[in-house]
Amino acid sequence: MTRSGAVSPAVAKTIKRKAKKKQKVGEAVRTDKWKLHPTELQHQYCLLTVSEYRKFVRALIGMAYTHWHQMADMSNKERLAFVETLIHPTAKRPSVKYEYFKKAKHKSVLKFPSYLRRAAIDNAIGQVSxxxxxxxxWQSGIGNRRDTKPPRLTADTDVYPALYHGRRSGHST
Incomplete structure (x- = not known):
């Protein structure tokens, strides 16, 4: 980069070359569509899981908004780790800032698999962002009419957890 902020032609050529390497032209994207035939009991478990997941995300949205000033300049990975330090006790960190998730009323959150917990945290951070x-x-007034109302932070969202097993590592079970 030069002092004026412009990129030199050699650097621009390298950036373009790297971008082309990542892009694979004509590569097909695999999409699977599966029909599920759960039993009544499995269906009830799925509904309960979705309900608990939504409650967890709702609580996390409020907490993430409260700490947004600290997370604003972090990467997504750093934000996830930061929120986990606030809510998830470990052997090295038995005491966390938000005891809300450890109360008897919310014990189900403690039993969430880590991938569900992290998905919920990512979802909450995405909502707040x-x-x-x-x-x-809206505050800047770009593209607004005079009577435009400000956006609202909605914690009651119809989010769904990823309810699958095995495909993450390339094999099905």
């Missing part, structure tokens, strides 16, 4: 971006855009 989207809200903050939309709110700042």
């Amino acid at each position: 989207s809200f903050v971006t939309r709110y700042r855009t």
Whole structure:
């Protein structure tokens, strides 16, 4: 980069070359569609899991918004780790800031598999990030009519957890 902020032609050529390497032209994307035939009991378990997941995300959205000023400049991976330090006790960190998730009323959250917990945290962070971006855009007045209302942070969202097993590592079970 030069002092004016422009990229030299050699660097620009290298960036383009790297971008082309990542892009594979004509590569097909595999998509599977499976019909599930759960028993009544399995269906009830799925509904209960979705309900618990949504409660967890709802609580996390409020907490993530409270700490957004600390997370704003972090990468997604750092945000996830930061939120986990606030809510998830470990052997090295038995005491966490938010005891809400350890109360008897919310013991089911403690039994969440780590991939579900992290998916819920990512979902909550995404909701808050989207809200903050939309709110700042509204404040700046870009593309707004005079009577446009400000966006609202909605914690009651119809989110679904990924209810699958095995495909993450390339094999099915």
